[in-house]
Amino acid sequence: MTHKFTVIGKLPSLNEIINEGRTSIRWAARNKKKWTEATAWQIRMQCVPHISKPIVVRLTWFQKDKRTDPDNLAGGGCKVLMDALQMAGVLDNDGWQIRGIVNWFKIDKKRPRVEVALRETRGV
Numbered sequence: 001m002t003h004k005f006t007v008i009g010k011l012p013s014l015n016e017i018i019n020e021g022r023t024s025i026r027w028a029a030r031n032k033k034k035w036t037e038a039t040a041w042q043i044r045m046q047c048v049p050h051i052s053k054p055i056v057v058r059l060t061w062f063q064k065d066k067r068t069d070p071d072n073l074a075g076g077g078c079k080v081l082m083d084a085l086q087m088a089g090v091l092d093n094d095g096w097q098i099r100g101i102v103n104w105f106k107i108d109k110k111r112p113r114v115e116v117a118l119r120e121t122r123g124v
Helices: 014-023 025-045 070-087
Strands: 002-008 055-063 098-107 113-120
Touching (some): 002 025
């Protein structure tokens, strides 16, 4: 079974998270928590069910432009998203329950977002 939902807006890039950490560890932790809570709220509002089986995650990143490298987008945003899935109660943990992550990158100048598909797999 596959569960789909969309996170509206822009998630932080890896560079944003690293740069905040250089400024202040407390500031970075506070902002990461804020991003995670906001993302978890969006997930809860879309009624994504609890998943106990192993999953493969497919992320389609829609950005306004090509200013941020794809690996930078996936690095920071993926961490926030996986933590939000756990915070929202969708996943028991964001560790080895996740068997794979596939990223796709596209441009949408008017509506940045991340479309997420969580596909249940057999336990391996």
